[in-house]
Amino acid sequence: MNGSVQARLDEFIRHKGLRRTAQREVIVKAVFSKDEHFSAEELFERVRMTCANTSRATVYRTLGLLVEAGLLREIDLGDDQTTYDPNFLDKPTHNHLVCIDCGRVVEFEDAQLGELTACVTQRLGFKPIRQALKIEATCEQLRNHGRCPNLIAARLSGKRLRKKR
Ligand SMILES: [Zn+2]
Ligand SMILES: [Zn+2]
Structure with missing residues (x-):
């Protein structure tokens, strides 16, 4: 630590x-x-x-x-x-991409998002304090192969996955 x-x-x-x-x-x-x-x-x-x-x-x-x-x-x-x-x-400005099929979470940073945040807040007369984006997505593995090792691991560990809408 x-x-x-x-x-x-x-x-x-x-x-x-x-x-x-x-x-x-x-x-x-x-x-x-x-x-x-x-x-x-x-x-x-x-x-x-x-x-x-x-x-x-x-x-x-x-x-x-x-x-x-x-x-x-x-x-x-x-x-x-x-x-x-x-x-x-x-990573103070990292964001998350979450697979709604298997629960896998990927962290990402993107300088353009920071610029966008600065533009939008300035336009609206604010000063940004913190920002985090969450993208819900589906992973390719499950879509293409009907199997996803992460989903199997998630089920085995008893992880609660989000209910599909
Ligand atoms: Zn997935
Ligand atoms: Zn994170």
Whole structure:
């Protein structure tokens, strides 16, 4: 994990008059150990493997703190649950493409989107603070071959996929 994340969180926690706890540090480490998006429950399962006595409530509270501190972002991938994204510190303007068949998420950045955001907000008399685009799509694999390894993996791991409309 990037040392500055812990430093920024420590600063934030101190400001709020909270104390550093070992349990919270384990959770923060788990959040930033991978660049995967996750739900609170997925994180809870992951943390419990290394630290069996972690409570669900502590996981949820820590996620709340990280979001409040601006270190972690909540995103909506269209599957009726809150997804957490640890990648905005490294890629502050990244966007998501989501396959509605298999749930695969691809991150992308595009300078033209930034220009478009600047143009539109300026035209309307605003100043952009943050912007994220979500594109819902269908992947080629399933369309062309009727099979998609990611869909099989998603079903096996019990991932909830969005209902087709
Ligand atoms: Zn992301
Ligand atoms: Zn797909």
